[in-house]
Amino acid sequence: MSNEATLHGHPEVQTVHEVHHDEHGVHHHKETFITKYVFSQDHKMISKQFLITGMIWAIIGGLMSVLFRLQLGYPDAHFQFLEDILGSKWAKGGQIQPEFYYALVTMHGTILVFFVLTGGLSGTFANFLIPLQIGARDMASPFLNMLSYWFFLGASVVMLSSLFIATGPASGGWTSYPPLSALGDASEGSKTGMDLWIISMAMFVISSLLGGLNYISTVLNMRTKGMSMTRMPLTIWALLFTAVLGVLSFPVLLSGFILLLFDRHAGTSFYLSDIFLTETNKALPNEGGSAILYQHLFWFLGHPEVYIIILPAMGLVSEVMSVNARKPIFGYMAMVGSLFAIAILAFLVWAHHMFVTGLNPFLGSIFVLLTLLIAVPSAIKVFNWLTTLWRGNIRFTPAMLFAIGFVSTFISGGLTGIFLGNSTLDIQLHDTMFVIAHFHIVMGVSGILGMFAGIYHWFPKMYGRYMNNTLSYIHFWVTLVGAYLIFWPMHYEGLAGMPRRYFDYSQWLSFNQFGGLNRFISTVAMITFAVQLLFVFNFFYSIFKGRRVMTRNPWGATTLEWTAPIRPGHGNWPGDIPEVHRWPYDYAKDGRDFIPQTEPLGPNESAH
Amino acid sequence: MSTFFLLLILLFGFLITFQIAKASEYVGVIRGEKKNFEQHNRINGFLMIVFLVLGLIGVYWCNELFKGRILGESASKHGEEIDKMLYITIAITGVVFVITQVLLFWFAYKYQYSEKRKAHYFPHDNRLEVIWTVVPAIALTVLVGFGLFYWFRITGDAPQDALQIEVTGKQFGWIFRYPGHDQVFGKKYYQNISDKDNNQLGLIWDDAAAHDDVVVNNEMYCVVNRPVKLIIGSRDVIHDVGLAYFRQKMDAVPGTPTTLWFTPKFTTEEMKKKLNNPDFVYEISCDQMCGKGHYTMRGVITVVTNEEYHLWLAKQKPNYAMVMQDKAPAAPAAPAAGPVADSTKTTAKN
Numbered sequence: 001m002s003n004e005a006t007l008h009g010h011p012e013v014q015t016v017h018e019v020h021h022d023e024h025g026v027h028h029h030k031e032t033f034i035t036k037y038v039f040s041q042d043h044k045m046i047s048k049q050f051l052i053t054g055m056i057w058a059i060i061g062g063l064m065s066v067l068f069r070l071q072l073g074y075p076d077a078h079f080q081f082l083e084d085i086l087g088s089k090w091a092k093g094g095q096i097q098p099e100f101y102y103a104l105v106t107m108h109g110t111i112l113v114f115f116v117l118t119g120g121l122s123g124t125f126a127n128f129l130i131p132l133q134i135g136a137r138d139m140a141s142p143f144l145n146m147l148s149y150w151f152f153l154g155a156s157v158v159m160l161s162s163l164f165i166a167t168g169p170a171s172g173g174w175t176s177y178p179p180l181s182a183l184g185d186a187s188e189g190s191k192t193g194m195d196l197w198i199i200s201m202a203m204f205v206i207s208s209l210l211g212g213l214n215y216i217s218t219v220l221n222m223r224t225k226g227m228s229m230t231r232m233p234l235t236i237w238a239l240l241f242t243a244v245l246g247v248l249s250f251p252v253l254l255s256g257f258i259l260l261l262f263d264r265h266a267g268t269s270f271y272l273s274d275i276f277l278t279e280t281n282k283a284l285p286n287e288g289g290s291a292i293l294y295q296h297l298f299w300f301l302g303h304p305e306v307y308i309i310i311l312p313a314m315g316l317v318s319e320v321m322s323v324n325a326r327k328p329i330f331g332y333m334a335m336v337g338s339l340f341a342i343a344i345l346a347f348l349v350w351a352h353h354m355f356v357t358g359l360n361p362f363l364g365s366i367f368v369l370l371t372l373l374i375a376v377p378s379a380i381k382v383f384n385w386l387t388t389l390w391r392g393n394i395r396f397t398p399a400m401l402f403a404i405g406f407v408s409t410f411i412s413g414g415l416t417g418i419f420l421g422n423s424t425l426d427i428q429l430h431d432t433m434f435v436i437a438h439f440h441i442v443m444g445v446s447g448i449l450g451m452f453a454g455i456y457h458w459f460p461k462m463y464g465r466y467m468n469n470t471l472s473y474i475h476f477w478v479t480l481v482g483a484y485l486i487f488w489p490m491h492y493e494g495l496a497g498m499p500r501r502y503f504d505y506s507q508w509l510s511f512n513q514f515g516g517l518n519r520f521i522s523t524v525a526m527i528t529f530a531v532q533l534l535f536v537f538n539f540f541y542s543i544f545k546g547r548r549v550m551t552r553n554p555w556g557a558t559t560l561e562w563t564a565p566i567r568p569g570h571g572n573w574p575g576d577i578p579e580v581h582r583w584p585y586d587y588a589k590d591g592r593d594f595i596p597q598t599e600p601l602g603p604n605e606s607a608h
Numbered sequence: 609m610s611t612f613f614l615l616l617i618l619l620f621g622f623l624i625t626f627q628i629a630k631a632s633e634y635v636g637v638i639r640g641e642k643k644n645f646e647q648h649n650r651i652n653g654f655l656m657i658v659f660l661v662l663g664l665i666g667v668y669w670c671n672e673l674f675k676g677r678i679l680g681e682s683a684s685k686h687g688e689e690i691d692k693m694l695y696i697t698i699a700i701t702g703v704v705f706v707i708t709q710v711l712l713f714w715f716a717y718k719y720q721y722s723e724k725r726k727a728h729y730f731p732h733d734n735r736l737e738v739i740w741t742v743v744p745a746i747a748l749t750v751l752v753g754f755g756l757f758y759w760f761r762i763t764g765d766a767p768q769d770a771l772q773i774e775v776t777g778k779q780f781g782w783i784f785r786y787p788g789h790d791q792v793f794g795k796k797y798y799q800n801i802s803d804k805d806n807n808q809l810g811l812i813w814d815d816a817a818a819h820d821d822v823v824v825n826n827e828m829y830c831v832v833n834r835p836v837k838l839i840i841g842s843r844d845v846i847h848d849v850g851l852a853y854f855r856q857k858m859d860a861v862p863g864t865p866t867t868l869w870f871t872p873k874f875t876t877e878e879m880k881k882k883l884n885n886p887d888f889v890y891e892i893s894c895d896q897m898c899g900k901g902h903y904t905m906r907g908v909i910t911v912v913t914n915e916e917y918h919l920w921l922a923k924q925k926p927n928y929a930m931v932m933q934d935k936a937p938a939a940p941a942a943p944a945a946g947p948v949a950d951s952t953k954t955t956a957k958n
Contacts, residue, residue: 291861427762470633509889
């Protein structure tokens with residue numbers, strides 16, 4: 001919008017205006033195609049690698065949901081093309097087979113939760129924004145950062161390969177509860193597919209740890225002069241807490257997986273006890289294990305995981321919303337405090353996934369209390385976002401639309417969390433479609449809307465070009481409306497007790513009344529998925545053909561990344577790194593549209 | 609063929625949308641960026657309010673459409689409490705939902721960009737922030753209070769006179785066991801399980817208490833207005849006893865028994881009349897992913913009057929008797945096999 005930012009920047013910064021700035025980078029080194037695009041140690045390139053890998057996964061994972069929605073919506077139909085593509089084992093006569101259906105839902109969950117909304121979201125924006133917004137040349141360890149991506153890719157390759165083996169990929173649900181996941185005789189997917197799943201997830205955990213440690217040390221140690229912790233944009237705060245959550249909880253998940261691997265192959269009995277398999281007509285020798293132990297280990301990560309997904313989205317949304325409302329984010333300290341509170345509480349609520357496992361009811365009651373407590377910081381955030389909009393001067397850029405959509409779905413999904421967190425209601429709602437509706441809205445849809453907000457907002461910084469606005473608007477409105485049409489009615493199915501993960505409801509007297517609704521949901525899901533492809537097209541087309549960005553600060557934002565050249569080289573700023581003199585939310589202050597962080601306080605000006 | 613056409617139509621749709629989008633960008637450049645931006649902003653601002661209004665109407669309409677299908681009145685006394693809790697929660701969250709969504713989209717519409725408007729510098733306000741920390745905290749305390757009150761009532765000990773039934777899940781079906789006349793479940797050990805020898809649960813025949821235990825598959829009988837306590841286990845992987853009409857649910861975990869109890873309010877016959885559905889039965893659904901047949905793991909609970917229950921039970925043959933009957937021709941060879949009829953004496957088998 002305005003070029004004002006650069007006017008107040010450092011003199012040596014604004015003199016540079018070429019498109020290619022590599023020569024001006026402080027880390028002057030020769031770059032070949034391999035070091036620039038493949039084994040890159042530049043945080044910006046790594047972030048793009050994460051983003052594009054995540055997008056590919058999102059398309060695969062989304063396509064899977066279209067396939068199993070086809071089954072749920074049209075359980076009696078024959079789609080010949082499915083047999084042509086998938087073969088007669090998985091889609092006999094054009095009908096998806098139960099084993100394949102369960103493999104699809106399992107992979108859909110794993111892919112979307114870990115590969116898209118953790119790897120794709122955190123990986124992209126932590127890498128891209130942390131150095132640029134705190135004023136660092138790169139991550140604390142660019143090499144570990146590169147490894148983090150390559151472990152992620154390795155995990156992706158292993159997971160992808162599991163789709164092509166004869167017994168099929170893991171199919172015990174994305175949570176992979178043993179004994180089902182431990183015993184190949186109990187389920188086809190628990191044979192080689194499960195081993196590959198565990199190996200892939202182990203590599204994913206390593207990737208996540210390497211990334212996380214890097215993010216934390218970069219934020220703590222490498223902030224530019226004047227960038228105190230309380231002058232960091234909320235994106236950075238959110239990404240910092242996310243990284244802390246990941247570093248503390250992923251190892252527990254890994255330990256759970258290793259025990260599972262032992263149970264599978266080393267004859268141990270961590271999770272196994274008293275098992276007789278109908279399939280083989282044999283009783284297993286294992287005694288004394290506890291299947292519930294795995295659930296504790298899993299959810300000790302599993303619950304922080306949902307905050308690992310949603311915190312970065314919250315950070316991105318806070319930033320985008322403030323920039324486009326042309327107003328400071330309301331209650332900066334409360335926003336940081338609530339992020340902190342959420343991060344702490346995230347570790348204390350895991351057993352609310354286990355109210356009906358036979359957990360001691362008293363223990364359950366403690367988890368009810370702690371779970372509902374987490375609604376307080378969430379409510380603070382929502383009200384602060386609403387107040388940020390109040391009396392703003394709102395520009396509906398595509399990013400802003402997605403940010404508003406995020407707040408809407410976060411409210412809707414957050415409120416249904418109050419149902420599920422209350423153990424009394426959880427008895428009726430646990431493992432029903434209500435849960436599906438809840439976590440898809442609050443984690444899936446909100447997470448992805450936040451990610452879209454981030455992509456649309458920082459696309460000009462990433463590629464030096466704009467995305468097409470009209471396509472973006474279509475993308476937004478169809479996605480938001482589609483998401484509500486898909487998931488809102490699902491709550492009613494859940495209230496009726498309709499269980500999740502059912503291949504076919506038609507033989508159930510209690511649940512077959514929703515056949516028409518399921519068809520409707522499936523149809524909307526397909527349309528919504530098709531529109532996501534429009535986004536993918538817009539994204540790749542705009543990288544090469546989008547309108548060029550002509551000013552450094554197209555959104556009129558205060559933060560540091562917009563003081564860097566339009567296409568920054570490795571090292572981000574030619575010459576010195578800019579110094580910071582104020583918090584990042586001086587919009588509409590003292591009659592000025594915005595004041596960049598690099599501008600010193602005026603003689604009569606008070607800090608916020 | 610139709611698939612092919614569908615894909616073709618989709619592709620054309622894409623192309624057309626893309627061409628329009630590209631054209632509109634050119635138009636924007638010709639018309640001037642500012643004017644273009646203002647027009648887009650007005651359209652999106654308007655859509656915000658349209659979305660809000662249509663959305664709220666949609667929510668209301670959806671509610672009207674489906675409220676009759678969420679299983680109606682609970683068929684157990686615990687379920688009444690769960691339903692009450694549900695309505696309290698819907699009321700509180702419903703109010704919050706409407707207020708926050710209206711504010712969100714209304715603010716977005718009202719404070720959309722205008723050349724004349726200046727954004728208001730409003731970085732924080734401690735009073736406001738305290739209000740919206742304290743008010744949700746109070747609302748949640750109320751919800752936690754109600755929730756835990758009901759939770760402890762539901763998960764508390766079953767009454768002494770409760771009917772005890774053991775439920776065991778397997779891939780993919782349910783096995784029920786009644787303790788028989790002695791009201792004691794005989795001992796069992798999973799290594800003894802043998803479908804071939806008709807010992808699905810691995811009962812130990814050395815234990816006399818097991819001799820009168822009745823084992824049935826897939827259909828369970830219980831008595832109206834008499835508390836029933838289910839002792840739940842699994843033979844293989846984790847299952848879950850889901851009783852939608854009774855608003856109950858509990859995992860079946862191999863190696864770790866769990867329990868739940870409830871009091872049925874209506875017999876199956878009464879429910880048939882009440883719902884005007886002659887096919888009605890109380891279904892047990894497996895609610896925990898247990899393998900490829902998960903969705904077929906259906907059980908039935910038949911709630912009957914006390915007399916009907918005892919009639920039914922009297923007709924059931926104990927598992928032990930059935931096993932011995934099967935074995936009878938070969939039995940004389942077994943060295944220590946006692947007389948079949950004498951179920952009080954410990955008999956050693958194998």
